[in-house]
Amino acid sequence: MAALNSKTKIAVFISGKGSNLKNLIQKSKLKKSKYKVYLVISNKSDAKGLDYAKKYKIKNYSIEKKLSIFEKNALKLVKSNKIEVICLAGFMKILSPDFINKVKIPILNIHPSILPKLKGLNTHERAIKAKHKFSGCTVHYVNEKLDSGEIIIQKKVKISKSDNPKNLEKKILKLEHKAYKEALDKILVFKK
Ligand code: GRF
Numbered sequence: 033m034a035a036l037n038s039k040t041k042i043a044v045f046i047s048g049k050g051s052n053l054k055n056l057i058q059k060s061k062l063k064k065s066k067y068k069v070y071l072v073i074s075n076k077s078d079a080k081g082l083d084y085a086k087k088y089k090i091k092n093y094s095i096e097k098k099l100s101i102f103e104k105n106a107l108k109l110v111k112s113n114k115i116e117v118i119c120l121a122g123f124m125k126i127l128s129p130d131f132i133n134k135v136k137i138p139i140l141n142i143h144p145s146i147l148p149k150l151k152g153l154n155t156h157e158r159a160i161k162a163k164h165k166f167s168g169c170t171v172h173y174v175n176e177k178l179d180s181g182e183i184i185i186q187k188k189v190k191i192s193k194s195d196n197p198k199n200l201e202k203k204i205l206k207l208e209h210k211a212y213k214e215a216l217d218k219i220l221v222f223k224k
Pocket of ligand 1: 048049050051052053081121122123142143144205208
């Protein structure tokens with residue numbers, strides 16, 4: 033059992049560029065932060081996000097294997113490092129119900145749309161095509177159904193006529209960085 037005043041140990045699962053990871057690491061360095069990024073696991077050995085883990089001297093692993101092997105190894109690492117929360121950040125695999133049940137700690141995900149609108153991939157392109165007035169991001173708990181767990185925080189932004197998928201992605205990524213930190217603060221609010 034962690035001491036009451038110790039920071040919550042989080043693991044971040046990534047697949048790619050890792051801007052959310054970087055942001056979580058930087059926020060976790062603030063004195064008042066209630067969490068610390070203790071472990072980074074990537075399913076891609078060339079994920080740029082791994083460079084941030086190395087730069088900040090955070091334990092990091094890449095497990096480039098089929099899902100069942102990835103999950104078996106990730107579960108061992110999560111348990112042996114006494115991780116208390118898993119944050120998926122640009123993690124492009126869908127975790128199995130078996131992993132979600134066995135891990136027994138909260139798993140959070142960040143999704144680039146205002147759920148339940150636009151579950152799945154290519155959300156920015158789809159938002160523009162469908163002429164939505166707003167888009168944004170959602171931090172939610174992960175359950176057995178894709179992008180469907182309980183919502184913790186959402187942030188939205190207006191889509192202007194001149195927006196294209198690329199610049200909308202940039203705008204929303206900035207919101208994601210705020211949202212993830214706020215979501216963790218929200219779920220850890222009672223932690224001393
Ligand atoms: C983010 O837009 C996230 O919502 C989505 O993938 C992107 C990852 O960005 N699932 P990064 O790797 O954190 O920079």
